[in-house]
Amino acid sequence: MSDVSPSIVALIPARAGSKRVPNKNIRPLRGHPLIAYTICAARHSGVFDGVFVCTDSELYADIARHYGAEVPFLRPETMSGDRSADIEWVELAVSELERAGRLADCFSILRPTSPFRKPETIQRAWKEFTAAEGVDSLRAVEKCEQHPGKMWVVRGRRMTPLLPLSPDETPWHSQQYASLPAVYVQNASLEIAATRVVRETRTIAGDTVMPFLTEGDEGMDINRPEDWWYAELCIDRCEARLPSIDREPFPMDLLPVSAG
Numbered sequence: 001m002s003d004v005s006p007s008i009v010a011l012i013p014a015r016a017g018s019k020r021v022p023n024k025n026i027r028p029l030r031g032h033p034l035i036a037y038t039i040c041a042a043r044h045s046g047v048f049d050g051v052f053v054c055t056d057s058e059l060y061a062d063i064a065r066h067y068g069a070e071v072p073f074l075r076p077e078t079m080s081g082d083r084s085a086d087i088e089w090v091e092l093a094v095s096e097l098e099r100a101g102r103l104a105d106c107f108s109i110l111r112p113t114s115p116f117r118k119p120e121t122i123q124r125a126w127k128e129f130t131a132a133e134g135v136d137s138l139r140a141v142e143k144c145e146q147h148p149g150k151m152w153v154v155r156g157r158r159m160t161p162l163l164p165l166s167p168d169e170t171p172w173h174s175q176q177y178a179s180l181p182a183v184y185v186q187n188a189s190l191e192i193a194a195t196r197v198v199r200e201t202r203t204i205a206g207d208t209v210m211p212f213l214t215e216g217d218e219g220m221d222i223n224r225p226e227d228w229w230y231a232e233l234c235i236d237r238c239e240a241r242l243p244s245i246d247r248e249p250f251p252m253d254l255l256p257v258s259a260g
Contacts, residue, residue: 006105006130008192009050010042011093012069014112016057020224023256025112026063030235030242031249034222037115039067041243045122049104054089066250072096086204094198106194109204114189116217116240122190125212129192136206137193141184142219149173149180184211187219217241
């Protein structure tokens with residue numbers, strides 16, 4: 001990175017068509033729609049020149065604006081399916097922001113399903129990214145709980161190890177977890193990338209990706225029905241902490257029944 005501090009915007013994807021948990025991005029968690037925690041963490045971090053929500057729903061857009069985000073456009077239905085690639089809506093966001101004169105040097109993808117990401121999480125990631133040289137992007141990771149060294153590919157009545165790298169004398173599938181090489185899995189809490197990679201590589205990560213190790217509850221993801229129960233339990237036990245919200249709650253009677 002140069003001596004001049006680069007600019008960055010937050011992009012928060014929030015499509016309305018979730019299947020496992022209908023309307024999960026706006027489902028209430030401790031009195032606020034889930035997306036509120038990501039918007040407020042982004043705003044309170046002081047890192048971004050703009051916090052933009054990319055959604056296909058007018059209701060989601062109203063909720064986003066209530067909590068202080070901007071929604072300069074709506075995603076078309078063709079970019080909002082459960083198999084739509086991230087690069088599609090990111091390309092659209094880059095084009096729309098460029099047209100409005102709001103395009104930044106970098107962007108950060110902050111997914112609403114990671115509500116325990118704090119403003120200081122974002123600050124720490126941005127500091128690490130801007131201090132690095134020769135990288136295209138940064139992605140949040142954590143040590144995996146299910147080690148791929150103990151995973152198998154099953155074909156008929158036979159199976160072979162997923163990873164063919166383990167030593168012959170003591171295969172990884174027969175070792176204790178503590179003796180296995182550290183392996184990290186990405187989580188949904190945040191990604192940062194130079195905007196140029198979108199056009200140069202048509203990806204959201206580029207070729208050279210650096211890790212950002214999340215700590216404690218920062219990488220906790222809420223995607224399945226049971227995740228909501230676990231998140232509530234962690235909050236009750238003070239094992240997880242949500243970012244602060246500086247707005248009155250969005251009127252719950254305006255939310256769809258499936259979000260309750």
